[in-house]
Amino acid sequence: MKANCWYGKHDLRVEEVPDPQILNTRDAIVKVTSTAICGSDLHLYNAYIPSLERGDILGHEFMGEVVEVGSDVKNLSVGDRVVVPFPIACGSCAACMSGLWSLCENSNPNAWMAEKLWGHSPAGLFGYSHMLGGYAGGQAEYARVPFADVGPLKIPDGLTDEQVLFLSDIFPTGYMGAEMCNITPGDVIAVWGAGPVGQFAIASAKMLGAERVIAIDRFPYRLRMALSKAGATDIINYEETDVYEALLEMTGGRGPDSCIDAVGMEAHAPNLMYGVDRAKQSMMLETDRPLALRQAIRACKNGGTISVIGVYGGFIDKFPMGAIVNRSLTLKSGQCHVHRYLKPLLERIVRGEIDPSFVITHRLPLSEAPRGYEMFLNKDDGCEKVVLKASNGFAVSPSMSAAS
Amino acid sequence: MQTHTQDQLVRGVSWFGIGIGLGAAVARFAATRGSRHVTLKTSVTIRKEPAEIYQFWRDFRNLPRFMSHVASVSETSTGHLRWRGKGPAGRPLTWEAEIVADRPNERIAWRSLEGALLPNHGAVLLRRAPQGRGTEVHLTVGFEPPGGALAAKVVRLFEGIPEQRLNNDLRRLKQILETGDVVRSDASIHRGLHAARPSSTKELSEVEGTVRS
Numbered sequence: 001m002k003a004n005c006w007y008g009k010h011d012l013r014v015e016e017v018p019d020p021q022i023l024n025t026r027d028a029i030v031k032v033t034s035t036a037i038c039g040s041d042l043h044l045y046n047a048y049i050p051s052l053e054r055g056d057i058l059g060h061e062f063m064g065e066v067v068e069v070g071s072d073v074k075n076l077s078v079g080d081r082v083v084v085p086f087p088i089a090c091g092s093c094a095a096c097m098s099g100l101w102s103l104c105e106n107s108n109p110n111a112w113m114a115e116k117l118w119g120h121s122p123a124g125l126f127g128y129s130h131m132l133g134g135y136a137g138g139q140a141e142y143a144r145v146p147f148a149d150v151g152p153l154k155i156p157d158g159l160t161d162e163q164v165l166f167l168s169d170i171f172p173t174g175y176m177g178a179e180m181c182n183i184t185p186g187d188v189i190a191v192w193g194a195g196p197v198g199q200f201a202i203a204s205a206k207m208l209g210a211e212r213v214i215a216i217d218r219f220p221y222r223l224r225m226a227l228s229k230a231g232a233t234d235i236i237n238y239e240e241t242d243v244y245e246a247l248l249e250m251t252g253g254r255g256p257d258s259c260i261d262a263v264g265m266e267a268h269a270p271n272l273m274y275g276v277d278r279a280k281q282s283m284m285l286e287t288d289r290p291l292a293l294r295q296a297i298r299a300c301k302n303g304g305t306i307s308v309i310g311v312y313g314g315f316i317d318k319f320p321m322g323a324i325v326n327r328s329l330t331l332k333s334g335q336c337h338v339h340r341y342l343k344p345l346l347e348r349i350v351r352g353e354i355d356p357s358f359v360i361t362h363r364l365p366l367s368e369a370p371r372g373y374e375m376f377l378n379k380d381d382g383c384e385k386v387v388l389k390a391s392n393g394f395a396v397s398p399s400m401s402a403a404s
Numbered sequence: 405m406q407t408h409t410q411d412q413l414v415r416g417v418s419w420f421g422i423g424i425g426l427g428a429a430v431a432r433f434a435a436t437r438g439s440r441h442v443t444l445k446t447s448v449t450i451r452k453e454p455a456e457i458y459q460f461w462r463d464f465r466n467l468p469r470f471m472s473h474v475a476s477v478s479e480t481s482t483g484h485l486r487w488r489g490k491g492p493a494g495r496p497l498t499w500e501a502e503i504v505a506d507r508p509n510e511r512i513a514w515r516s517l518e519g520a521l522l523p524n525h526g527a528v529l530l531r532r533a534p535q536g537r538g539t540e541v542h543l544t545v546g547f548e549p550p551g552g553a554l555a556a557k558v559v560r561l562f563e564g565i566p567e568q569r570l571n572n573d574l575r576r577l578k579q580i581l582e583t584g585d586v587v588r589s590d591a592s593i594h595r596g597l598h599a600a601r602p603s604s605t606k607e608l609s610e611v612e613g614t615v616r617s
Contacts, residue, residue, distance in 0.1 A: 004603065020602040023588045052415050053591070055599030072584065090583045093409055094537065106579045109592035124589060127600065134591025134600045144602065146587065 003057045003140035004369035009047035009311070012370040017057065019134065020144035025072040028148030030082060034139045034161040035062035037372050038169055039195050039233050040264070040311045044128070045373045049313060051113060051130040060126040061168040063161060064390070071151045082152035084145050086169045087340035088135065088186035091150035095123075100171025102220035102335040106292045109147065116140075117314070122335060128257055139369055153342040162357035162387065163349055166200070167264075170339035171356050174200025174262070175207075177309035180332040181258035183208045190214040190299065191232075191258035192292040194222035196356040196359045196385045197309060198262035202230040203354055205260070214250060216292075217244055221382040229358040230365075247299045258306050259296035264310025290316040297323050308333035359385040368391045443546045443569045446576040451538035452581050454509040454530040460581060461512060463529055470576035470586065472569055485514060499523060523548040543574060 003017045020029055038061050063083040066076050077081065089096050093105035104123035108114060111121035111130035126144075127137015136143065145152060155164050172376055174197050189205040191198050194217035205213045214234040215226035227231040236246045245400050247256055294308050297320050306329060324331060348354055361384040364372045372386040450457060460466055464477040464485055475488040475496065489497040492603045499520035505513035505527070513527035529542040545566075591600045593611045603611070 005599075005601065018602045018607075020590075021605070021608060023593065024585050027585070033488040053597065053599045057590075057599075057600055057601045090579075092451070092582050092586070093578075097451070106575075106583050106587055109587050109589050111575060112572055124587075130600065134598075136590045136601045144590070146589075147583070360412070393540040400546055 001141035002366060002382065003136070006044060006052055006058050007054050008057045010045060011375075012045065012058070012373055013065045014367050014369055016043065017140070018053075021143050022068060022070045023144065024146060025070040026147050027067050027070040027148050028071060028073055028145045028152065029066045029068040030062070030064040030084065030138075030143050030145055030152070032062050032138055032141055033081075034064070034066040034165050034391050035059050035140075035298060036165060036168075036170075036387070037061075037139075037369070037376055037386045039197060040128075041373070042311070042377055043264075043311060045377060049129050050117070050130075051110075052129060056127070056129075057136040057140050058127045059137035059139030060128055060144075061165065061170065062143060062205050062390075063155070063165050063168060064127075064147060065150075067142070067234045069148065075149055075274075076152060076154070080152075081155045083140065083155060083164050083167045084126070084143070085151045085153070085171075085172075085342060086125055087127075088125065088133065088146050088333060089123055089150055095268065096150075096339075098349055099340050100334075101337040101339040104335075110134055126273070126333075128365055137332055137389060139366065139390070141366070148300055152341060155346075159349065160357070162360060163355055164346065165387065166196075166356040166359070167342055167345055167349075169338065169357075170196045170334065171200045171345055171354075172338045173197050173309050173336040174202075175204040175341055175345060176199040176334070176336045177260045177262060177307045178204035178208050178210075179204065180307040180309075180334075181208075181210075181260065181305050183210050183258070184207055185209055186211045186213045187257040188214065188251050188254075189258050189260060190296070191226075191260045191262055191295055192216045193262035193310060194226045194230075194232075194235075194266075198222075198260075199226060199230040199259045199359050199384075200356070201262050202232045206231040207348070207353065212250070214247065214256065222384060225359070225384060235403060241293055244299050249314070251301070252398055253301050255301035255304065256292075257301055259300045259304065259306050261293050261296050261306065261308045263292035264308075264312055272372070290319065294318070294320055297329060300327075300329055303328045305330045305332060309336070316354070360387050362386045364388055420482040441548050442566075443544065445542070445544050446567055446574055447540055447542040447580050448571070449533050449538050449540050450578045450581050454539045457539055457541060457577075457581060458509045458512070460577075461545050462506070462508075470580055471573045472576075484517065487516075495526060499524075501525075510527060541574060541577070543570060560583055564580060 001019050002014055003022060004012055004014050007013055007336055030350060040109040043059055044052060066078055066080040069076050087102040088107040089101040089104040090106040095103040095105050098172025102123050108124035110122050110130055110133055114121035124135055126135050178201050183205060187210050189199050189210045194215045202213050202215055212233040215223055216235060216236045216238055217223050218237055218239045223235040227235055234250060236243055300306055361382055364386060366388045369388055375381060375383045376386050414455050469472045469476050471492050475490050478486045480486050485501045487499050487501060499513045500517045502517060504515050505511055509530060511529050515525040516523050524547045526545040531540040533540050590602055591598045
């Protein structure tokens, strides 16, 4: 099959790789029909996430048709159309049982690597480094889906790929970002970053009853999308306006009730190939750029909440802990527990409350994935979200090639 | 020299590690450096009743499913355990052991018999975690390498590796008991470095224990 493979910084190659096969009895193989490039994939593209290997298949936002199921997968059948959540979760450990699906205790076979960096390991993820599992990603014609009896969401007829694809990550991620704000009537929410996740955080904050939602970015086309599509009530271009002053002006000096960081940072980290201890050491010496986060903390009202859904990888410098303590701020974060949002958010799509396809600006064949990354990174041609159409109908089915 | 050794250490713990078994690593070390008792401890919490974990462990034939340095364990006609370890360069290391403590649902302990190349002992202790949080599994493994004094500095350097391997073993035990099988990723099924991409059928045929349907 064809797959988008990482070979180093800004070096992606769509090449022929073996078809996936069932490795556990709870696996399924999915023929990918649509997959997307995530903002967090750009951290991989820029080689800022440690423990990538040459030849790794990227991609964690994907959906498609089930073409094969392992013997213990009873809830799916060949031919089912499914969206696959980006965290891999077993459904039976303590974390999964308490709804913390992105913290599954069993799905990362390289848990020890994550422990070295973070103390404990989160769940394994598709196509997102070896320290998060070493799983092939979904920017491919086929993907193996572990714990297929737990994760994939069956899609009812009548919905297009583009309406439901983002249930795999960015819609639930944005939604969780808004949910962590515990929005009550009258709340003003400020969202840093009007990329795809920021757009869904804005849309979700509106759905959850925010009075005003303020989008902060530097790209006019993204701010326009936030206003016209996601439902932002106000925008701030931080290259033109002082964000702190503008937010205070908009809120009568109170500051936003909650602030959502949908920016994250390019977490500078050395490659784990040089060893975990060394990586850890070097990480301590490196500093990231938590500009949005610092700004969010400074602007947030007394007693407010900072909700962090942008990806951070390592350590940050000059963290304004004094503001958190002395102003009773609450900091909440997490990789999205996608599984818990799949059904409720699908229902919102079915009811017509939101059509997540509004973020899509570019559609490319899988073969042009590298160009898609470049456009997305450089914000060329008003690029907001790239969807890759994976299967072109000529691929050999995995079961056929596995028999050879 | 120090840097070189640390490089090797790092390689050993990394995912492209050289695949030397727990016992073998200590044995190799002891052979060159002399004798010192080495005790390794690790623990994991499993969302199962102590009885289920006890029964699984008490059938020692299950151990190779999650212990990376153990190729097989069988019971001999005399009721002892015959262990076959995975040594360096594919050389098997075999020894016999006896069960020295067996308290159902609580503790099992074993000790190698006279004549083992690398005298060793182990114990698994099961403790109910508070408020339905499952069972804490505490594993202790000790080695008494033969020979003279062992350079303490180097021991410290190497102790991290086997303990990590032991912890990985318990994680696999948890995976088996909580999910039914060892969890496999495209990269993790290979001993050496492998990209996160599917393996060819030929590559897969060389991987132990994968399920294909």
